[in-house]
Structures are given as structure tokens and as C-alpha cells.
Amino acid sequence: MADQGPAIGIDLGTTYSCVAVWQRDRIQIIPNDQGLRITPSCVAFNDIERLVGDAAMNVFPMNPANTVFGVKRLIGRRFSDPLVQRDVKHWPFQVICGARDKPMIDVTSKGQKKKCTAEEISSMVLTKMKEIAEDFLGVPVKNAVITVPAYFNDSQRKATRVAGYISGLNVLRVIAEPTAAAVAYGLDNMFSSSEEKNVLIFDLGGGTFDVSILAMDKSTFKVKSIAGDTHLGGEDFDSRMVNHFVKEFERKHRKDLSNNARALGRMRTACEKAKRNLSFMSHTTIAIDCFYDGVDFQCKITRAKFEELNMDLFEQCIGHVDKCLKDAEMDKKSIHDVVLVGGSTRIPKVQQLLQDFFDGKELCKSIHPDEAIAYGAAVQAANLTGQGNPEIQDLVLWDVTPLSLGIREINDSMSVVVPRNTTIPTKKEQGFTTTCDDQTSVTFQVYEGERPKASDNILLDKFVLSEIPAAPRGVAKINVRFDIDANGILTVTATDRTTGNENHIIISNVTGILSKDEIDRMLDEAERFKLEDEELKKNFDAKNSLENYVYRTRAAFFSKNLACELPASEAKKLEDEIKSAIEWLDEHKDIQVDVFENKRKDLESIWNPIVSKF
């Protein structure tokens, strides 16, 4: 498989994404075009182009309504989901309800209204990560392992695969973020020892919080339990601070900010920065010039105040740790190491609460909180494509099902076949029967979730087993088998035990979640954006080349003192031409490549013969 080219690992984060590759017997975290090892999961649209990553983040204060971030909180969810409703209220960009209750992000791109799905925005971020890797490696990259929170359900995992597909990646596998982080920890800490260890991964990022307990030895990583919250992270801590300061401002200046997206956006950026400062300073100041109605904003905040604003959220994190231990039926004393992952684990209070919970145990900070997940994903990518060394080739990852899976009974109760936290791959069977006399077909509805009423859970799919021989109710014996492979792909098979007649469905394929038309449209758009980006780059290059030529000629004009060397009228003419070329450049920013190229050719034909004489 090595001829397929390099396989990368992508940590597609809510706030930041990171890409890594296995190269020369070690993992390399790949820096982006700015030289940074993490890239904001942010996409901005404006009148001329689409920006992704740092460039998008930088324009956020100027263009908040068209700068999209945090879509991982939307992916694979319905618009009516209360958590989606909560998020859309806070965001400066608009999210509306599309067909089949799908959230659609409403932006203005190149002067035109455009509706994007969360999969589409995520695919733009993935394309950026792919390009970062391609620039670094100098070859096309196709294969990737992408990580998702352990808590992501089937629909969220599927949607992430769709995003990968639209970005032109072959998604080798979607793996859980804490498992990937555990691999990074394992490579650093386990090869020297042969004993089995229980490790708790505490991953607090920008938008999601994940806890996992893994039992691991040198090469086997088995997830014991997972817990967490897909809506808890650094952005919530930022929101608390924003609300605090908005109230403060309104109290002081009697001005209502709540509908001013630009002011709120600038406040959020300032609060996020202040929060980072408070991780290593006891107090800091927020200062925003001309904040609102010409009024400057300046205010101090202490670390203690920040902690007070967020204490309940920090405590929620510890509650999830406790739940995770209970699910794994483990005592906290049996945890050998508590590993910190995610940018928000830099908050001292979070570390202190966690350390106190573990009775003062030293926390493990040896792996990089921003890079560990991409690191582990890249190890897995190398492992799956046969590119790693023997040490990583033996690696076996055992994940667990994040939610219970089952069949809906006639009275709407959920008959669980695979309980939550079951190690995968797995096979489980359960017996069913008919509920009416002479019933010759049964519809099986497969649900995912923890609620006792099936209709309160998520319907994954349904299928029918027919040609059951007519008999009184309860006589037929139907076996239903749930098969989950290492990718989390579920196959449900129903077999009539009398006739051997069988039917099955495979849940978790790429086209399940969106129609083929929708996916085709997204692929077309991705291709269109790619062509437009290339066109724009050519345009920039042509403009730069013309600009360089004009300024070089101007420098030559003055340094060679052409004003004295040339006849006065000719010198004046050349000086005026250079001046007007500079004005022309200022006025023509966004025009066709060939216009720049022709302009350059025209100027060269006039100027080169004059300048080259001196």
C-alpha cells in the first residue's frame, strides 16, 4: 500500500485543527503557511475570495457575519436540537433551518447569498489541512485518518466522513480523539514497560469535552469507558467572560450591545486573549479602542473572578470524570496516569480541581495538549497503510460504542442489543418474534441512544424481513444480529430461524446522511472553489509580478539618476508613466490575470529599452 503516497492524521477540532504525518520513523507535526502547528477551524467569505484558517480568523472582527467557526457543534445534528438552538443564538453568523431539519449556514460570498451545510464548511477546513500537508510533503495526499470526539454519535461520525469525502480525501478511518491521544501517550510512555496501565485522558478543548479511560499495554489500547459533553469547552468560558463585560459596559454606559455583532465579536476576541493570559498571570486588562459609539472599553479581570464566572462549568468536567470511572467500574486509585489534552487544560483551576479529585496525584503533561490527537491519528494512518515501523505495526486499538444501539419494540420501548461502552469490534444477537397472528413481515427500526422510549432516541435506519410463514403471534423465531467493525460501521441482520430467510442493512455509509444530489452539489462547489482559488492565486501572482516590475523600474530610475542621464522631456515622460502605473495598480485590484500580464508586457516594451541603456 506504500505506493498510495503518504497517509496523514487530521485532528479536526472545533476551534483548531492539526495535521501530522509519519516520516523517517517518527511523527512530524506539519506547520501551516504561517509556520504555525495548529490552524483555526475557521472559514470566511468576502467580496472577492474565501479564506480558511488564520487568514479567516484575522478578518473576523471586520466581517463577523461571514466568518464561520465552531461548526463541529452543528455537524450531524438537527436544527431543532436544543443544543444547536443554544449555539446559534451566540454566533455572529446566521444559521437557518434547511430541508429535513438540517442546519444551514447563511453567508454572503462574492456578493451572493449562499447556504452551506456544516459538512461543507468542515470540508473546507479539511481541504486546507490536506493542502498544508501537500505543500510540506511535496506530493499529493489522498489518505487520512480523521478524529472525532469519543462522544460523537453515528450521525456525527458519518457527517465527518462526508466532509472528508467532499474535500477529496479517502478517509481510512474515523477514530476517537482520546484514543488518538492515548496512542501519543503510549508511544512516549509504554514502550519501555511491559505492565498494563489504566490511563485517563482528560481532553478539554474549545467546544467539546471528552474523558476516556483506557487500559493499555505496549501495543494494545482498549477503551474502558467514555464520558463527556459535546457542548463544553473554552468557548463557553469565553462566553461567560463576554457576558460579564457586556453587563459591566451596559451598567457603566447605559448602552445595549446585545444586537451589535461587531462589538460582541471584538469583545469575544479580547476575552479569549485575556483568558489565555490568566492561565499564567493573576490578573489582566481588556482594552478595546472605540469599542461602541466612540467609547473605549477598558477593564481589569483577575484570575479569581474568571474562575468564579466558570466554576460550575469546571465542576461539570469533574462530574464527567467521576461518571467515566463509575462506567468503567474502577476506583480512582486504579488510574495510573491522568493525561491532559486540549488547549483549555492549561487553565490552572481545571488542573487543580482534577488533581484534588485524584487526591493530589501529579497530572501527566508530557504530551503536547494541542498536538497529541493529530500525532495519534498519524500513527494510526501509517499503521493502516503499512507505512510505520515494526513498533507501531503491532498497535491494536479497541474503541467502544458511544451510545446504546437497539431495536424499537411495538410499544415504543427501546430493546438494547449493544449497550453503551461495549468494546468494538463486536457481534451481539437478540431474539424477536411477530406481534400479530399471521404476520408475514416485520419492520426493524434501529435506534441509538439511552432513553427507554425508542422515539426519544435517534432513528438510524429501518428495514423489513418478509416471507415469514403465517403463524399465530409469538411463534416465529427471528434472530437479530448487530455487527460493528473496527470503523464503527454497523450491520444489522435479521434471520428467520425457521426458513433461514435473511435481510440486513449496513448503517454508516457516506450517502446515508445526505442525498446523492446534495453530495454531488457539494463536490461541484468544492471543485468550483478550488478552481476559483487557483484563479485568484494566478491573479495575485500576475499582479505581484507587475507591481514588482513597476517598483523595480522606479528604483532604477532614481538610483541610476535617470532624471539627469536622459533628455529632460524623456525623463519627465518616464517619471509620469511610472507614477500613472502605480495609480493604475491602486485602482485595479481585482481584475483578470491577462489584463495584468498585458499591462506588464506593454510597460516592458516601452521601459526596458530605455532603462537597459544605463
Ligand code: ADP
Ligand atoms: P478544539 O479541540 O476544540 O479545537 P483545542 O484543544 O485546540 O480545541 O483548544 C482550544 C481552546 O483552548 C480555545 O478555547 C482556547 O481559547 C483554549 N486555550 C488555548 N490556550 C489556552 C490557555 N493558555 N489558557 C486557557 N485556554 C487556552
Ligand code: MG
Ligand atoms: Mg481537540
